[in-house]
Amino acid sequence: MEGPDWVDPWTRGQGEARARALFSQTWDGEAKGVWSAPGRITIIGEHTDYNGGLSLPTVTPHRTYVAGRAREDGRLRVVSEAGDWLEGPGRTWECDMDLIDPTTAQGWPAYCAGVVWALRERGFDGPGLDLAITSCVPPGAGLASSGAVECATALAANALWRLALDSDEAHAELAEACLHAEEAIAGAPTGGLDQHTQLRCREGEALELDFSEHPPLAQHRPLYFPDYGLGLLVIDVRTAGRRRTEGFVERQRQCAAAAQALGVASLRELAGAPDARMRIEALADPVLKARARHVVAEIERVSDVCAELANTGPAHERFVHVGKQLYRSHASLEVDFDVSSADLNLAVDSAFRAGVLGARLVGAGFGGSAIALVRRAEADHVAARIDEAFVAEHRPRPRFLMV
Template sequence: MSVLAPAWTADDGARRARDLLTSVLGPEPADGVWAAPGRVNLIGEHTDYNGGLCLPIALPHRTYVAVRRRTDRTVRLTSAQEEGVRTIDLDGVGPAGTAGAVEGWPAYVVGVAWALVAEGLVPPERVTGFDVAVDSCVPYGAGLSSSAALECAVAIALDELWELGLAADDAGRSRLAAACVRAENEVAGAPTGGMDQSASLRAEEGRALLLDCRDGSTRQVPFDLAAAGLELLVIDTRAPHALVDGQYAERRDSCERAARQLGVTTLREVEDLDAALTALDEPVVRRRVRHVVTEIERVARFAGELDAGPLDAARAAALGALMAASHASMRDDYEISCAELDVAVETATAAGAHGARMTGGGFGGSAIALLPAGQAERVAGEVRDAFAAAGFAEPAFLLAPASAPAART
């Protein structure tokens, strides 16, 4: 039996969401089912909120939402991954820390409705309530953006149900992504950047999304691993992973303080790294800045290798070296790795990966390994054995071909 967790087919995911809606929230059929993918970032960690570059792909693993319009302004929510039914009045929704704060996972749903209004994308009088049922094969807490997948699935659904028309082109999808970021930052209270939502809404099958977070521009970069005889293994370490425990916010605050001290808007504007490091007083802040500036450069080089032509052995080795350098920087300078991630990366590399690195926000979550095709099961077995020997929880695995963005199913 394969250890690789499969993605659901579109039909299976839609059926699951529809059945959940009618069994829990009443027999009336859904107006539709929409789905959005999780993402894995090839390289470029903690660069998004620093105005930098990142290079995510959309996963084949998706979150499905069956949605049914209501005539009032009430939202009823149920999820196969959570217990119970939640009922929320849209008129009472507000940012975290206010009287309108929404507790738990529903914040990622009603927060999107709130943000669409706050961003001026829909007149308040056109907003109606809805019933929503959620089911997902995006692993929770794995650093694969399960929260962004939920937000983007809801955004693409409301775009159609409220007749916004934004999903029809990339410019509109960029505006939907911005609303989802605002929902996560302000209503859910997680200070993330914009990479996750952009990947879920704007990525393309067979391509990586080169996202310039300084101006929001994107470029599709070839990333057809199957044609190159390669595959990307995602290793979910099952180590605890949460972005709201203060660690992510502390890193972001350090970068913003450094930018102010250096007299730049974001760390993307640092051109002379040595001079910048000399100008900073705190050793920890210097390490944070070194990671961000060198990571942005690694993204540019990684994309350049993908643009240069077919992924032959030499280019695969070059990508692997960049992945290894990225992981070392996150482990030593940004200090967002953990023992499980380090063991996953070291074991995959020793087992023949061209390169491996942690991916996502860190402090747990997942690692990725670039492998010759057909080697994922063997490498996964070696990682699983290494985890058992270290006394860690058993990891999970999936393959990550670059997949399609959020859409109606």
């Protein structure tokens, strides 16, 4: 049997050259520039954003690249290298910017056209744009590939329209525009975790996001995993969640109902409260009880992991503790939040048997990917063991990424 299927990131030079080539092959002339945004990985803190909670994400070396130039009219023209197999009109799409709405921008164009629409709704404007999109962020893997398209498009529009939205505060504004675009034009629910991470988190760090504020407060945290020979192994189980949107909306509704039943504005208010567990367990509805239990415990796990990453105790003990919290997070997402799947559970279980420090599903769930905290020297061995487990159960073989 051949070895595990690894998805390697492009270098910045490779990504930019690929986007420029796609641009010149599709539209006459050359692109003015290339802008990019990474994929998103949540280290811990899943389904906490829309509950006013905490999350600790980071970014992937895998990125989406957008080559672009300004036009002399008000039209938006876009080509996507993946357009032939993504839902939508094929590789190319164009529309007058004044006519962008959910009926004119459907499928993959909604994620880039929606950003142009949302920026103009906020009073930012400029000429029409020619864009070319290419990406090595695997779609359907729960790594916010659509968010990467939105954020790279926002950065392109910012530069080509000379908006000068370049500070962290300004990038938060761009993230809010991307969030508005995804909900209003693409019709996809989101809590904002993806966009704020992809526009505000730098490579080699984690971002502690506090969603009790709007836009969320961001604290940049050093990510010490590489300093100690560790990394995050992403296990893409290749089963894009068909119920992801439906399930996400349902979980939002259930969490709001749980908060109302508990007499709080958001479940964040219960995190750390001495009587939180007692109040949650007193809920009559077992589903609302389970959803609230996950959210409150997950917010507390984020605080705990941030503290472990920041303290100066023995590294081995700290990372073992972080790994245990990843396992607890997965168990909570599987049992209390009911967003795991047989493939995701197999990925986590086989990673555990291979000796990783911790593992959990990543993203909204219902398919996508799991992550494992691994010793980098053992990453190939761990990937091989997980791959073998999927083959033994006659499941589609996963893909692997390293962060």
